[in-house]
Amino acid sequence: MTGADALVSTLADHGVTACFANPGTSEMHLVTALDRETRINSVLCLFEGVATGAADGYGRVKGEPAMTLLHLGAGYLNGGANIHNAKRAKTPMVNVIGDHAVDHRKYDAPLNSDIMGLAGPNSIWIKSADSVGATGKLAAEAWAASFGPEPGPVSLILPADSAWTEGGVKGGAARRPSLRQTPPEKIEAAAAAIGRASQPVILINGTALSEEGLGHAARLKKAGIRIITDTFYAKMRRGAGVFAPDRMQYFAEGAMDDLEGSDVMILAGTHKPAAFFAYPGKPSLLVPEGCTVLDLGGADTDSAKTLAALADAMGAHEAAPSAPLDKPDAPTGALDARAVGKSVARHMPENAIVSDDGVSNSMPVFLSTIKAEPHDWMGLTGGAIGQGLPLALGAAVAAPDRKVIALTGDGAGMYTVQALWSMAREQTDVTTVVFVNHTYRILNIELARTGAGNPGPTAKDMLEIGGPDIDWVSLSESMGVPATAVTTAEDFDAAFEDAMKQTGPRLIAAIVPG
Amino acid sequence: MTGADALVSTLADHGVTACFANPGTSEMHLVTALDRETRINSVLCLFEGVATGAADGYGRVKGEPAMTLLHLGAGYLNGGANIHNAKRAKTPMVNVIGDHAVDHRKYDAPLNSDIMGLAGPNSIWIKSADSVGATGKLAAEAWAASFGPEPGPVSLILPADSAWTEGGVKGGAARRPSLRQTPPEKIEAAAAAIGRASQPVILINGTALSEEGLGHAARLKKAGIRIITDTFYAKMRRGAGVFAPDRMQYFAEGAMDDLEGSDVMILAGTHKPAAFFAYPGKPSLLVPEGCTVLDLGGADTDSAKTLAALADAMGAHEAAPSAPLDKPDAPTGALDARAVGKSVARHMPENAIVSDDGVSNSMPVFLSTIKAEPHDWMGLTGGAIGQGLPLALGAAVAAPDRKVIALTGDGAGMYTVQALWSMAREQTDVTTVVFVNHTYRILNIELARTGAGNPGPTAKDMLEIGGPDIDWVSLSESMGVPATAVTTAEDFDAAFEDAMKQTGPRLIAAIVPG
Structure with a gap:
């Protein structure tokens, strides 16, 4: 098999079922490899920003990475803004970036660029498969790396000669890393701090926003603790029957008014809240003065389990009620x-x-x-x-x-x-x-x-x-x-x-x- | 004046007449500064790739930089592929990238990214105006830097607080760097090599493709030397009355067939020709075996003057004829x-x-x-x-x-x-x-x-x-x-x-x- 075949079939072996692609000449062998790999659904996109945004959507829904196929550094750049968004969403994603053949790079042909440099800042893992033998192994490594400990986009650069040369070997099964657990002593310290607080608040993101996580959040809510989510998150379960936490306000002054009086802030699956933008004379950090912040782990941590442990530690067994299905009447008049x-x-x-x-x-x-x-x-x-x-x-x-x-x-x-x-x-x-x-x-x-x-x-x-x-x-x-x-x-x-x-x-x- | 005013008016003082923009919150003070700077025509673009491609077109036509206004690292990424093209075209261009306020960066808000890292590889100069006092001075420096010695895109990062703070000072007049001249001894060596060659060829790009440069190329052509351009170039004068050089073929095998027998290749305003892509078993470098290559200067060199000096050195005073105006008959039938x-x-x-x-x-x-x-x-x-x-x-x-x-x-x-x-x-x-x-x-x-x-x-x-x-x-x-x-x-x-x-x-x- 070619290196392209090894790469594609290794990803398929690991459960990748979609490739969002905008191919060019250097990716022709990847295209025909995808033709032979029927487990992967190839979706053509007319612009790379569509491909990377689609891979983000796929990853958020499935919890596993899709593959993208991008054409050299320029293709990466076109897809870059939505890779930035995916990095912030902690979405696993495997970006396969075609490159010139290894020996061709030194001639600095028109499409040559510093792909490592361009793609590095927004990749949580980046390597180049500079020999055909490395393609399968690195595909497996890339897949695993996309899960973190903090999940995100990885970049696997595939030179054209590594793609077209026979001698590819499939990568062996890679282990999917798990999210971390919050250490019990941190849970206990948080429970104690909440016990001493007059207005405790828990700021949540990550797996805490799943149905399971929100179920545990509802127990903490019932115990008298305010639950609030980040303003923006990758995915949250909501609607009838699901506990609905508050949402951090977008504008800094609104967020600060809203948080006024909070004296303990627990972070679960997120980090210290900051304003989206800075404004003259307005705060950047959205933590009230004197409020104690306890960090139970960020995006690398299974925050649903963190909430479960915290609720257990506090003896909070009953959940706050969630709203039943209630559909509004038909709207009338001017559209807004x-x-x-x-x-x-x-x-x-x-x-x-x-x-x-x-x-x-x-x-x-x-x-x-x-x-x-x-x-x-x-x-x-x-x-x-x-x-x-x-x-x-x-x-x-x-x-x-x-x-x-x-x-x-x-x-x-x-x-x-x-x-x-x-x-x-x-x-x-x-x-x-x-x-x-x-x-x-x-x-x-x-x-x-x-x-x-x-x-x-x-x-x-x-x-x-x-x-x-x-x-x-x-x-x-x-x-x-x-x-x-x-x-x-x-x-x-x-x-x-x-x-x-x-x-x-x-x-x-x-x-x-x- | 604010830092934004200082930046914008300094660029206007240096002759910048257009800003291709896709602004966001962190650029609001730049937007109102542009409002006050009537010498700059602000053109809104709905996507940053439009803004950067437009600045490239402006720069190619005027020979001077336009300004772009991009929204943080994500905005740069969206404009990145056309900045890559502009870098390859050697187009002067001043990309102004808005950033978070300096003190806000450390909170790693959602739009925060490593702008230096992302933009560095395709910028021939990159600096961040991290204080209001630096905005005017760096604008002048950025303008001058865009001319090279090898012209290209520069990146000036403007934190929001540097933009909004009063105390901006306009940058003094910067000197526009000139393209280099080919040293006389290199001209003489090239003339001598051509004299000894049986099939000499001159590969041209840059200012050699101006009307003046092509006039000198026509003299060399008349002296029996083949003149050929790169396959792709930023801008060439052509049409009736203008000497029409050959064009390097796109596909490597065609280019090599075409160049067969060339024993001396002179480079003027370009570098050794390479195939656009590598193909299995096909050449990357488009230079016939045994052909001597003499480099009279790349994109940093005024290749029109190089050709003039070379033609003078060879005593080539008469120009090859150029075609008169000759318009074809109206086409008929199927469209192709x-x-x-x-x-x-x-x-x-x-x-x-x-x-x-x-x-x-x-x-x-x-x-x-x-x-x-x-x-x-x-x-x-x-x-x-x-x-x-x-x-x-x-x-x-x-x-x-x-x-x-x-x-x-x-x-x-x-x-x-x-x-x-x-x-x-x-x-x-x-x-x-x-x-x-x-x-x-x-x-x-x-x-x-x-x-x-x-x-x-x-x-x-x-x-x-x-x-x-x-x-x-x-x-x-x-x-x-x-x-x-x-x-x-x-x-x-x-x-x-x-x-x-x-x-x-x-x-x-x-x-x-x-």
């Missing part, structure tokens, strides 16, 4: 994010997956769906907008029997709009809702908050994406995804209900106030 | 790249600028336009497709009185299709021709050449971008660029003629064989 939220809560089927890249418009939908059918919510962990559509694509490939709902702003959606084409090609069951307000609305808010002054005409222009207005129906249909634009709550509700009843990709342009 | 080439040659106005990202279809257009109106041709220097539309946008911003023609494949065009929106917004005079063949045609060719075997269904799927076919007319019009699709040579000719007679953006989808 609240109306969208009601419709989503009304019609979303059980076990749906929401990919949230809706920036300024998604919070009302988030709040509306607390009592909706149980579902998973995936957020923008790394702050690089342009994640929502690719993430939805990958989630749908990972879970073809579940409905996926992508919420995106028009600004965010345009970054990786090519994802629509892959949704059409794969006929993934994704309903995309684009909040069309013809503006980077969040930036208009931020402009005031940063004290940058009143915007003049140039500044205004830089935050408005009208002129020309983007016609999302034409845009979507040009790539094969049926679309409709709506301007009233009634029309949105009907369009969304229809989308939930059918399968396959579709897009609803929700025209909302700017 | 040759027919497109005829129409372009017939209707392209004087002094047009062509941005070529047409991959497998642009060569016939290139060949057809040798005797067309004099024009500039800009190629894909770094091999990262997705350059064509942004490059055309930036060229049109730099030269609003010149017609710009973008040639792109449908595969390449989809990478940075968001450029169409900025063309519409700025009403740039760009006519985009998309070769629509619903396939990565070049990869179908490369699949065979790399010996990767016969494609099975998966491999075929990965190289075809039909299913669904992209509707380029809807896609273009959704972003405000009027468009038409044509399937015959007659219809293309009429559409292209019409586009040349009008101003403003438009797109022609040329449906060609796959």
Whole structure:
């Protein structure tokens, strides 16, 4: 077998079932190897940012890595922002980056670049398979490395000659590393600190946001401890019957007001909370003065088990109640994010997956769906907008029997709009809702908050994406995804209900106030 | 003034007239500073790859840097592939990368990343303005650094607090570095080697491709020396009345056949030629065995002056003739790249600028336009497709009185299709021709050449971008660029003629064989 065959079949042996790809000449042997490896579903993406965002979505849903196929350093760069997001989401992902043949590198041909340098900062593991014999072994190593201890994207560079040469050997079965357990003495110290506190709070992320983890969180809540999640997380279980923790507010001053009086903060599956951005004269660290912080382990730790142990240590056996299913009435009148939220809560089927890249418009939908059918919510962990559509694509490939709902702003959606084409090609069951307000609305808010002054005409222009207005129906249909634009709550509700009843990709342009 | 004001006004003092921007929260003070700096035209781009490709186009046309405004490391990554292309084009470009406030970095907020690490490999200069006092001075330094000695993209990181703090000081006038001159003894050695050679060839790039440089090249040609350009270059003057050198063939075996018998190769403004990709059993270095190579200076050298000195040293005073204006007859019948080439040659106005990202279809257009109106041709220097539309946008911003023609494949065009929106917004005079063949045609060719075997269904799927076919007319019009699709040579000719007679953006989808 060739090195490409060894690499691909080793990943398949380890359970990788999808490759999101944008290949070039140096990856032709990988393409034909994928042709022979029927256990891997190859999904063509027209832009690498789609491929990497899709691998992130797949990894969040499956808890195991997908493979991407990227074309040299330039292909890595195109996929880089969504790899940044995946790194922040702690998503296992195996990025296979094709490179020139080893002997060809020294001639510095046009596509040559310092792949190790470019990809290093956002890779938790990076190696180059510079001989055919190394391809299978390194594929197994890469797969295992993607699980951490803190999971994330790994980069496996594959020179073209290592891919095309015969003599590849499959890598042996690699062990999947487990997340760490919080040491018992730390659990005891946290329980004691909580016991002495007047307003204890536990900030959670990671596996604590699974159904199991939230079950333990509900026990701690019942014991009088406030439970709060990070503002953004890779995936959380929520909806009817699931304990709903609070969510850290996005804006620093709101978060600080909200946390006022908290005297003990326990961290489980996360780190000390920091503001998304710095602002003149506003705090960066979101911990009240005098509040004691106890760290029970970050993303390398199984925070669901941490909460279980802590609840056990505190003798907290009963769980706080969770809300029963409660669907709102049909929204009426002018369309806005609240109306969208009601419709989503009304019609979303059980076990749906929401990919949230809706920036300024998604919070009302988030709040509306607390009592909706149980579902998973995936957020923008790394702050690089342009994640929502690719993430939805990958989630749908990972879970073809579940409905996926992508919420995106028009600004965010345009970054990786090519994802629509892959949704059409794969006929993934994704309903995309684009909040069309013809503006980077969040930036208009931020402009005031940063004290940058009143915007003049140039500044205004830089935050408005009208002129020309983007016609999302034409845009979507040009790539094969049926679309409709709506301007009233009634029309949105009907369009969304229809989308939930059918399968396959579709897009609803929700025209909302700017 | 704030640090943002100091940075922006220093760049304006040095002649920067355009900023291609995709701002975020950390750049709000840059946005309002641009509002106050009326000498800089701020162009909003919906994706950073558009901004950086546009700055490349601007720099190639003006010979001076534009500014880009990118949002932290993720914004840099999104713009990274076209920065790679710009680095290969030796285009001066000042990338201003917003960052978190200096004190905020340590909290590792979601958008935090190792910007130095990510941007370093493709920056010829990179610094961070970590105090407000440094902003103006570093802006001047960055501007000067972008000219080299080998020009290219520089990265100036601007933390948000350095931008928002009062106390900025404009940077003093920086000196623009000049390209180097080839030492006289090297010129003499080259002249002597040519004198002894039976088949001398001069490989040229850089300023040798200017009208002046090609004038000197014509003198050397007349003296019996073959003149050949690199396959890809940033910009070349060509058309009626301009000496037309040969062009290095793309495929290694073709290039080697073509160069057979050459016994002396002189390099002027370039380096030893290498194949774009390596192939099993094919050469990487495109120099015939036994051929002596003399290097008269690479991209750091003024190769037009090198050729002048060499021609003087050889007493070559007379120039080889150049072709007079000769426009082909109207094409008829089925539409293909040759027919497109005829129409372009017939209707392209004087002094047009062509941005070529047409991959497998642009060569016939290139060949057809040798005797067309004099024009500039800009190629894909770094091999990262997705350059064509942004490059055309930036060229049109730099030269609003010149017609710009973008040639792109449908595969390449989809990478940075968001450029169409900025063309519409700025009403740039760009006519985009998309070769629509619903396939990565070049990869179908490369699949065979790399010996990767016969494609099975998966491999075929990965190289075809039909299913669904992209509707380029809807896609273009959704972003405000009027468009038409044509399937015959007659219809293309009429559409292209019409586009040349009008101003403003438009797109022609040329449906060609796959």
